[in-house]
Amino acid sequence: MAxxxxxxxxxxxxxxxxxxxxxxxxxxxxxxxxxxxVDQLQAVDTSGVEPLSHPLDAVQxxxxxxxxxxxxxxxxxxxxxxxxxxxxxxxxxxxxxx
Amino acid sequence: MEWxxxxxxxxxxxxxxxxxxxxxxxxxxxxxxxxQASAIDLAMPGTLPVFNEQALNYAIMFGLAxxxxxxxxxxxxxxxxxxxxxxxxxxxxxxxEPIIGPGHVDIEVDGVTRRVRxxxxxxxxxxGKSLHEDYHGMTGIDLNRAGTPLIELVTExxxxxxxxxxxxxxxxxxxxxYLDISDGDMSQGSLRCDANVSVRPRGQEEFGTRVELKxxxxxxxxxxxxxxxxTRQIDLIExxxxxxxxxxxxxxxxxxxxxxxxxxxxxxxxxxxxxDLLPVVIDDAYIEALRGRLPELPAARxxxxxxxxxxxxxxxxxxxxERAVADFFEATAAACGAPKLAANWIMGDLAAQLNKEEVSxxxxxxxxxxxxxxxxxxxxxxxxxKIAKQVFEAMWAGEGNADQIIEQRGLRQLSDTGAxxxxxxxxxxxxxxQVAQYRAADEGRRKKLLGFFVGQVMKASRGQANPGLVNELxxxxxxx
Numbered sequence: 001m002a003x004x005x006x007x008x009x010x011x012x013x014x015x016x017x018x019x020x021x022x023x024x025x026x027x028x029x030x031x032x033x034x035x036x037x038v039d040q041l042q043a044v045d046t047s048g049v050e051p052l053s054h055p056l057d058a059v060q061x062x063x064x065x066x067x068x069x070x071x072x073x074x075x076x077x078x079x080x081x082x083x084x085x086x087x088x089x090x091x092x093x094x095x096x097x098x
Numbered sequence: 099m100e101w102x103x104x105x106x107x108x109x110x111x112x113x114x115x116x117x118x119x120x121x122x123x124x125x126x127x128x129x130x131x132x133x134q135a136s137a138i139d140l141a142m143p144g145t146l147p148v149f150n151e152q153a154l155n156y157a158i159m160f161g162l163a164x165x166x167x168x169x170x171x172x173x174x175x176x177x178x179x180x181x182x183x184x185x186x187x188x189x190x191x192x193x194x195e196p197i198i199g200p201g202h203v204d205i206e207v208d209g210v211t212r213r214v215r216x217x218x219x220x221x222x223x224x225x226g227k228s229l230h231e232d233y234h235g236m237t238g239i240d241l242n243r244a245g246t247p248l249i250e251l252v253t254e255x256x257x258x259x260x261x262x263x264x265x266x267x268x269x270x271x272x273x274x275x276y277l278d279i280s281d282g283d284m285s286q287g288s289l290r291c292d293a294n295v296s297v298r299p300r301g302q303e304e305f306g307t308r309v310e311l312k313x314x315x316x317x318x319x320x321x322x323x324x325x326x327x328x329t330r331q332i333d334l335i336e337x338x339x340x341x342x343x344x345x346x347x348x349x350x351x352x353x354x355x356x357x358x359x360x361x362x363x364x365x366x367x368x369x370x371x372x373x374d375l376l377p378v379v380i381d382d383a384y385i386e387a388l389r390g391r392l393p394e395l396p397a398a399r400x401x402x403x404x405x406x407x408x409x410x411x412x413x414x415x416x417x418x419x420e421r422a423v424a425d426f427f428e429a430t431a432a433a434c435g436a437p438k439l440a441a442n443w444i445m446g447d448l449a450a451q452l453n454k455e456e457v458s459x460x461x462x463x464x465x466x467x468x469x470x471x472x473x474x475x476x477x478x479x480x481x482x483x484k485i486a487k488q489v490f491e492a493m494w495a496g497e498g499n500a501d502q503i504i505e506q507r508g509l510r511q512l513s514d515t516g517a518x519x520x521x522x523x524x525x526x527x528x529x530x531x532q533v534a535q536y537r538a539a540d541e542g543r544r545k546k547l548l549g550f551f552v553g554q555v556m557k558a559s560r561g562q563a564n565p566g567l568v569n570e571l572x573x574x575x576x577x578x
Contacts, residue, residue: 014366015187016180053173053195053371060376065115065152068122069136076140077132086131087229087238090182 002032099336100300103328104308105263106255109270110248110290111280112224113156119223119247120147120190120375127286135226135241141186147374149174153247154378156279157197157221158388160249163273163395164216166201168385172221174375177367182239183226191222191250193369197378198249203273204397205265206415212256214266219251255294255305260324264317267291268419272396276421284316291315293324296341297331306331307341311355314348323348327355399424407437416445422460433470436477443469447490468493472500484561485509513564515571518555521563522571525554536576548572 008027012019019027073086082089118125121138138145161168173195176188198219205212226241251270257263271289274280282289291314296306309331314323327348331341346355394402396418403414403424418424427444431437448469452459472489475481481489481504492503504510512518526533529551536547548569555568 010366014178014180014368054373054376056376058376059379060149062151062154063122063148065117065150066122067117067124069117069124069134069138071133072136073130073132076135076137082236084233084238086133087233087240088132088182089233089236090239092230092235092237093182093228 003028003035101297101328101332102300102302103258103260103324104255104296104298104305105257105260105324106294106308107251107253107257107263107266108292108294109251109253109267111160111251111270111274111282112288113153113247113249114278114280114288115150115152115156115247117150118245119150119153119221121245123245125246129242131238131240132242135244139185139241139245147190149375149378150247153221154197154380155388156247156277157219157249158380158385159277159392160274160279161198161201161219162385162389162392163277164198164201164203164219166216166219167199168380169195169197169199170380170382170385171195172197172378174221174372174378175369176372177369179367181225181228182237183228183241183244185226185241185244189222189225190372190375192220195377196220198251203266203269205262205269207259207261207265212258212262214256214262215254217252217254219249222248222250224248255296255308260321260328263293263324264321267317267320269396272419272421276393276395276399278393278421287315291320293320293327295324295327295331297328297335307343309341309343309355310345312345312347312358319348319350322350322353323355326353330355396421403427407431407441409437409441413441413445417441420459422458426459426466429466430469430473433467434473434477436473439473439476440469443473443490447487451490451494462494463496464490464493468499475500475504479511479513479564479566480504481509481511482561482563482565484556484565485511488561509562511564512559512562513567515567518559518563518567518571521555521558522551522568522575525551525558526575529554533576544576548576551576 005024005028008024008031009019012024077083077086077088080088113119115125117123118139121136123136123139124134126134138147158168172192174190175193177191177193178188180187196218198216200218201216203214203216205214224243224246226239226244229238229240231238253266257266267289271282271284274289275282280288284290293311293314294308295311296308298304298306309327311323311327314320327346334341345358347358348355400411400414400418403409403418404411407414409417416423417427423444427437427440430440430444434440448459448462448464451464452462472486472493475489476483476486488507489500489503489509492498492507493500497503498506532547532550536544536551539547551572552565552568555563555572556565
């Protein structure tokens with residue numbers, strides 16, 4: 001299966017990744033190859049095989065409900081690009097026309 | 099044309115665990131920004147989520163209360179979308195295999211019972227908060243709330259009026275507060291509600307186009323928002339327009355809904371199973387152990403109130419809607435031995451006062467012991483019901499218990515026949531016209547005319563005369 005330019009642009013927009021037309025073209029080739037591999041996998045008869053939700057044959061461990069983390073705010077704020085009043089600052093996102 | 103409203107609800111319930119759903123950060127409300135956001139909550143590389151046992155247990159208990167199927171195997175998935183208060187770029191939630199399967203809740207509106215089917219309910223994490231005040235043109239992000247455990251419950255489109263939607267939400271509120279799995283405080287966002295609303299001509303099978311209403315954060319607003327959206331849709335269709343499927347925000351100040359920017363690319367969340375979390379698998383023994391921990395639920399408690407205290411279905415329903423109110427009632431009834439009077443006082447004067455002062459019953463200055471003390475004095479005729487209201491107000495103001503207030507203010511009911519006779523004689527002698535009118539009247543009319551004399555006696559005794567005795571003495575006097 002080949003992937004369309006529009007699909008790549010759509011996915012890039014959802015992930016908020018800006019791409020140049022040449023990058024889109026390059027990705028289109030490479031992603032199409034991956035999807036071709038998927039096509040080959042799809043051809044295998046998997047009827048009777050239970051769908052896999054996790055590669056490990058194990059179940060989730062549970063954690064007791066207790067507060068174990070301490071306040072590390074200053075350390076985290078120190079590595080953020082912009083902060084104020086204990087808040088992380090990000091570009092305004094509301095009312096942004098897509 | 100006659101229109102029918104169709105409503106389905108999506109309800110978010112914040113669970114009152116100590117720590118977050120996948121990390122050991124505190125979930126306490128009101129902390130300074132980002133002081134409860136750990137490396138896991140911030141989505142730092144190399145961190146791994148570990149599922150909180152209590153969140154699982156709370157969800158199972160909730161599912162059992164809804165008579166729902168419990169998922170013995172549930173799977174967390176990633177719901178991918180980009181928003182800065184969601185540091186991972188996805189919300190960990192459940193989709194194909196939720197913890198709670200189909201169930202139901204019965205609601206009653208105007209004496210009619212309706213069963214609302216639950217489509218499913220799942221566990222997920224909350225996002226952080228965006229603060230859009232001006233930070234030099236930027237947005238501030240507080241991630242304290244990120245990772246707080248939520249249950250999202252989705253109903254079938256089974257409600258047919260705004261009143262039914264409110265009744266459903268109140269029932270959910272009662273269930274979660276009885277289970278003590280959430281504080282259910284809508285004003286703090288512990289209980290949130292989105293409503294899917296559509297209209298169709300009555301009798302039509304097919305659903306109309308639905309609109310999702312957001313931002314309705316009180317029981318009252320749920321009712322008002324749905325009502326004004328229904329009116330908007332009907333007006334639109336009757337004017338020849340069509341309803342567009344969209345999300346609308348309720349503006350409480352203007353009492354109107356307005357369109358949010360329509361998102362053409364909405365609902366492209368690219369869900370997939372979360373590789374960081376394994377399937378959650380539980381067995382029957384696990385579920386049954388939790389069933390054994392369930393407290394008496396609202397419906398069972400209501401039935402017991404009707405049976406044991408001989409209350410009406412309505413009274414029992416009102417008293418059991420909130421666990422704290424039901425507890426207050428039972429404590430009062432036990433202390434005074436008069437359940438019906440206790441019910442009347444709690445639903446009447448106490449409820450009115452709580453409403454007026456905007457305090458919860460658990461924070462009220464009047465305790466079950468105080469109220470029971472008052473009711474005992476009404477029962478043994480120390481005071482009349484009318485004077486009791488005065489004592490109630492004084493108790494609310496912190497002037498002591500009923501006995502102290504009755505003593506201090508000299509409110510003891512006048513039951514001394516001699517003293518009452520004296521007052522009655524004075525009134526009868528001072529009102530010859532009314533007496534003549536009374537004596538000329540037939541029995542039916544006499545009862546009405548007696549009211550004048552009773553009123554005069556009560557006034558002369560500053561409300562302290564025993565009304566039963568006054569009636570008796572007056573009738574004897576006037577008839578004789």
